[in-house]
Amino acid sequence: MVPIEYYLVLSAAVFSIGLYGLLTRENALLFLMSVELMLNAANINFVAFSLQWGNLTGQVMSLFVIGLAAAEVAVGIGIILVLYRNFKDVDVTLPQSMRW
Amino acid sequence: MVGAFDYAPAIVLLPFLSFCLAVGVALSGRDLLPKGGALPGIAATGGSLLLSAWVFLTVSGGETYNETIYTWAAGTEATGSLSQPLELTFGLLLDPLSAMMLLIVSLVALLVHVFSLGYMNDENETGLPRYYAGLGLFTASMLGFVVADNLLMAFMFFELVGLCSYLLIGFWFRQAGPPSAAKKAFLVTRFGDYFFLIGVVAVFATFGTAQFAGEHSFPHLAEQAINGEATVNTFLGLGPEAWFTAIGLLVLGGVIGKSAQFPLHTWLPDAMEGPTPVSALIHAATMVAAGVYLVARMYGFYALSPTALAVIALVGAFTALFAASMGLVKNEIKQVLAYSTISQYGYIMLGLGAGGYVAGTFHLLTHAFFKALLFLGAGSVIIAMHHNEDMWEMGGLKDKMPVTYYTFLAGSLALAGIVPFAGFWSKDEVLYEALVHGLGTTSGLGTALLVAYGMGLIAVLFTGFYTFRMVMLTFHGEPRSETAEEAEEGGWNVKLPLTVLGILATTVGFVNMVPVKDLTGAEIDFLHKWLYGTEGAGWAEALGTGGGHYHHLLFADYGAGMAAADLPSYLVGLLSLALALFGAGSAYVLYGGADPEPHTEKLGSLREVLYNNYYQDEYQVWIAERLVLPLSKVADTFDQAVVDGVVNGVSSVSLFGGSKVKKVQDGLVTHYAAMLTVGLTVLLVGFAIYGGWF
Numbered sequence: 086m087v088p089i090e091y092y093l094v095l096s097a098a099v100f101s102i103g104l105y106g107l108l109t110r111e112n113a114l115l116f117l118m119s120v121e122l123m124l125n126a127a128n129i130n131f132v133a134f135s136l137q138w139g140n141l142t143g144q145v146m147s148l149f150v151i152g153l154a155a156a157e158v159a160v161g162i163g164i165i166l167v168l169y170r171n172f173k174d175v176d177v178t179l180p181q182s183m184r185w
Numbered sequence: 186m187v188g189a190f191d192y193a194p195a196i197v198l199l200p201f202l203s204f205c206l207a208v209g210v211a212l213s214g215r216d217l218l219p220k221g222g223a224l225p226g227i228a229a230t231g232g233s234l235l236l237s238a239w240v241f242l243t244v245s246g247g248e249t250y251n252e253t254i255y256t257w258a259a260g261t262e263a264t265g266s267l268s269q270p271l272e273l274t275f276g277l278l279l280d281p282l283s284a285m286m287l288l289i290v291s292l293v294a295l296l297v298h299v300f301s302l303g304y305m306n307d308e309n310e311t312g313l314p315r316y317y318a319g320l321g322l323f324t325a326s327m328l329g330f331v332v333a334d335n336l337l338m339a340f341m342f343f344e345l346v347g348l349c350s351y352l353l354i355g356f357w358f359r360q361a362g363p364p365s366a367a368k369k370a371f372l373v374t375r376f377g378d379y380f381f382l383i384g385v386v387a388v389f390a391t392f393g394t395a396q397f398a399g400e401h402s403f404p405h406l407a408e409q410a411i412n413g414e415a416t417v418n419t420f421l422g423l424g425p426e427a428w429f430t431a432i433g434l435l436v437l438g439g440v441i442g443k444s445a446q447f448p449l450h451t452w453l454p455d456a457m458e459g460p461t462p463v464s465a466l467i468h469a470a471t472m473v474a475a476g477v478y479l480v481a482r483m484y485g486f487y488a489l490s491p492t493a494l495a496v497i498a499l500v501g502a503f504t505a506l507f508a509a510s511m512g513l514v515k516n517e518i519k520q521v522l523a524y525s526t527i528s529q530y531g532y533i534m535l536g537l538g539a540g541g542y543v544a545g546t547f548h549l550l551t552h553a554f555f556k557a558l559l560f561l562g563a564g565s566v567i568i569a570m571h572h573n574e575d576m577w578e579m580g581g582l583k584d585k586m587p588v589t590y591y592t593f594l595a596g597s598l599a600l601a602g603i604v605p606f607a608g609f610w611s612k613d614e615v616l617y618e619a620l621v622h623g624l625g626t627t628s629g630l631g632t633a634l635l636v637a638y639g640m641g642l643i644a645v646l647f648t649g650f651y652t653f654r655m656v657m658l659t660f661h662g663e664p665r666s667e668t669a670e671e672a673e674e675g676g677w678n679v680k681l682p683l684t685v686l687g688i689l690a691t692t693v694g695f696v697n698m699v700p701v702k703d704l705t706g707a708e709i710d711f712l713h714k715w716l717y718g719t720e721g722a723g724w725a726e727a728l729g730t731g732g733g734h735y736h737h738l739l740f741a742d743y744g745a746g747m748a749a750a751d752l753p754s755y756l757v758g759l760l761s762l763a764l765a766l767f768g769a770g771s772a773y774v775l776y777g778g779a780d781p782e783p784h785t786e787k788l789g790s791l792r793e794v795l796y797n798n799y800y801q802d803e804y805q806v807w808i809a810e811r812l813v814l815p816l817s818k819v820a821d822t823f824d825q826a827v828v829d830g831v832v833n834g835v836s837s838v839s840l841f842g843g844s845k846v847k848k849v850q851d852g853l854v855t856h857y858a859a860m861l862t863v864g865l866t867v868l869l870v871g872f873a874i875y876g877g878w879f
Contacts, residue, residue: 107858177854184852 092133100126113165113175117158124154189243190250193277196236196287197329203229204321211314222317223302230295230324237287240279249724250279251334251398267393267418278334278398280730281715282546286331286478289553293470294324296682300561301462303679304568316356320466323349327471331478336395339482340385343439343475347374350472354459366455373452377442384435391417391432397482398728404485405729411489411743426490433486433493444476444530447504451801454523461567464519465560468526469553477533477549484542485729488738491745494538495633498619501534502637509647514795517574518563521655525600526556528644532615535641539634540739540747541618542732543713547697548615551607554693555599558686562593565679566659569672576658577783578666586674590660592687597656599690601649602765607694613758614699616641620757624750645761649768657776700755
C-alpha cells in the first residue's frame with residue numbers, strides 16, 4: 086500500500102500549482118482552471134485520509150466538492166461571458182472600477 | 186348626587202374650549218365667528234362665572250373638595266426617610282380661598298371680554314381671533330392655577346399664565362414696542378420661575394409630595410417635621426427650619442417675578458404696551474395676582490418660617506414705597522396705573538408677610554376689582570383720546586364722559602384708601618396687622634415688620650398723591666388738546682363693565698370692616714369668618730388651610746413666633762386715612778386748577794431719577810451685558826474649543842485613517858487573491874509560532 090505521505094505531497098504540489106496560477110495569470114479561464122486544481126488537491130486529501138482511516142466520510146465529502154466545483158464553474162463561466170462582452174477580452178486586470 | 190364639584194373642572198375647560206375655537210378659526214383664515222371670537226369667549230367666561238358662583242355657594246355651605254383627578258407619573262419606591270413614593274398628579278382643591286379667587290378671576294375675565302368688544306372690535310382691530318384665543322387661554326390657565334391642588338400643577342399653570350401674557354402683551358407685534366415688552370415680561374418672570382422650579386423639586390425631594398392641603402400635604406408634613414412627629418429629607422446639612430426657609434425663599438423667587446416685586450418689577454410698566462383690557466386682566470386678576478395667590482395658597486408653609494415672612498414683608502413694603510414714588514412723576518395714565526399695581530401688590534405681600542393672611546387676601550380681593558375698574562376706565566379714556574395716553578393732553582373729560590369719570594373716581598378713592606371705598610378697609614387692615622405684629626413680636630421679625638409698616642405708611646401718602654394727580658389731570662380742568670375737546674364716551678360694552686366694577690369697588694370693602702367691628706362690636710368681619718371656617722371641625726380641620734390654623738402656626742413657638750400688641754384698629758386706620766387724605770388733598774390743590782402746572786418738574790434731578798425708574802432697567806441691562814454676556818462667551822469658548830475639539834479630534838483621526846487604508850481596495854482581483862493568500866500565510870505562521878508547532 087502506498088503510504089499516506091505520498092498522497093499528501095501530491096496534494097500539496099497540486100494546490101501550490103493552482104495557487105501559483107491564480108496569482109500569476111491574467112486570463113480568467115486560467116483562473117477557473119487554477120481554482121479547479123486547488124479544489125482537487127483538497128479532494129486528494131479527503132480520499133487519502135478516507136483510505137487511511139477506513140472511513141467513507143472523506144469520499145462522500147469529495148463528491149460534494151465535485152458538485153460544488155461544477156456549480157462554481159457554471160457561475161464563473163457566466164462572469165467570464167459578461168467580462169468578455171464588456172471588455173472584448175477575458176483579462177481579469179481590465180475591470181478596475183470597483184474600488185475606492 | 187351630582188354637585189357643583191363634579192362640574193368644577195369645566196370652570197377651567199370652558200375658557201380653554203373658547204381658546205381652541207378661536208385658534209381653529211384663526212388657522213382657517215376665514216371670518217367664521219361673529220365679533221371675531223368675542224362671543225364664545227363671553228359665553229365661556231360667563232359659564233365659568235356661573236359655575237364658580239355655584240362652587241362658591243357650595244363651599245359656603247361648609248363643603249370642600251380636595252381630590253386627585255389624574256396621576257400622570259408614579260414612583261415605585263420611597264426615597265430617603267420618606268414614607269411613600271412620589272406621585273405627580275393633577276387635582277382640584279376647592280376651599281374658601283380658591284372659591285373666592287375663582288369668583289374674582291372669572292368675573293374680571295368676563296368683564297374684560299365684554300369691554301374688549303368696545304376696545305378692540307369697535308376700533309376695527311385686525312387679528313381678533315388671535316386676541317380672543319389669548320384671552321381664553323389666559324383665563325383658563327389662571328383658573329387652572331387657582332384650583333391646583335399641588336405645587337407642580339400650580340407651577341405648570343403658572344408658566345402657562347406667563348406664556349399667555351407674552352402672547353397678549355405682544356399682540357400688536359408689527360410695532361416696535363410690544364414685541365420687546367413681551368419678551369421682557371417673559372424673560373424677567375422666567376428668571377424668577379427658575380427659582381420656583383428649583384423650589385418645586387426641593388419640595389418633592391424633601392416631602393415626597395407637593396399637595397397643598399390635607400394629611401399628606403407638604404405644609405402639614407413640614408409642621409410635623411419641626412415638631413419631631415415626622416421625618417423628611419433635608420439637604421446641605423441644614424436643619425428642618427433652615428431648610429424650609431430655603432425652600433420658601435426659592436418658591437418666593439417665582440412670586441417676586443410674577444407679582445412684579447422688587448427687583449423683578451421692571452417688566453410690568455413695559456407690559457403697558459399690550460391692549461388695555463389685557464392690562465386690566467393681567468394686573469387685576471391673573472398674572473400678577475398669581476404670585477401673591479401662591480403665597481396665600483401655601484401659607485401654612487410660610488407661617489412656619491419667621492425669616493421667610495420677614496423677607497416677604499420687607500420686599501412687599503419696599504416695593505410698595507419704591508413703586509409709589511415712581512408713580513408720582515409719570516405722564517402717561519397707564520404708567521401711573523402700572524406703578525400703582527406694583528405698589529398695591531407690595532401691600533398684599535406686606536400683609537401676608539406680616540401674618541395678616543386675611544388682610545392680604547382681602548386686599549387681593551378689593552384690588553382685583555378697583556384695579557380692573559381703573560384699567561378699564563383708562564381704556565375708555567384711551568378710546569376717547571384716540572390712543573393718546575399722555576395725561577397732559579387730556580383734561581376736562583369729566584363732563585364728556587360721566588360714567589367713566591364717576592366709576593374711575595370710585596376706583597381712585599378705593600386705590601388711595603379713602604373711607605368708605607374698598608381699598609380703605611383692606612389697606613388699613615394690612616397696615617394694622619403689620620403694626621400690631623411688629624409691636625408685639627420681640628424677635629427680629631418684629632423689627633422687620635415695624636420697618637415694613639413705616640415704608641407702607643409713607644407709600645399711603647404717595648398713593649393718595651399720584652392717584653389724584655392722575656384724576657385731576659385726566660378729568661378736571663380745561664381740555665388741553667383738540668382730541669380732548671372732542672372726546673366721546675363709548676357704548677354699552679364700555680359702560681357696563683365700568684358700572685359693575687364701580688359698584689364693586691365701592692362696596693366690596695364692606696365684607697370685612699374690622700375697625701367698625703372693633704368700634705361697635707358688631708360681627709361684620711365676614712371675610713374673616715369665611716377664611717377661618719369653624720374652628721376644630723369641618724374643612725378647616727381636614728384640609729389645614731383655614732385661617733385659624735395659620736393663626737395658630739404664626740403664634741406658635743415652632744412657627745413664626747409672633748405676638749400681637751393690643752391696639753384699636755380704628756386709630757391705626759385714622760392715621761393712614763389722614764395721610765391718604767393729605768396726599769390726595771395736595772394733589773387736588775396742586776393740579777386742581779383750570780390749567781395745572783407740571784409741578785413735579787420742580788423736583789429737578791430727583792424727578793429725573795424717579796422718571797427713569799431709579800435707572801433699574803439700565804442696571805439690569807448693565808448686568809446682562811457686562812456680567813452675563815462675558816460669562817456666556819467664556820462658556821461658549823469652552824464649548825467650541827474643548828467639547829467640540831474632542832469630538833472633532835476623534836472624527837478627524839478616523840477620517841485620516843480611513844483615507845489611507847481605503848487605497849487597499851484598488852479593484853484588481855489578483856491583488857485581493859494575493860492578500861487572501863498572504864493573510865492566510867500570516868495566520869498559519871502565527872498559529873504555528875504561538876501553538877509551538879516547531
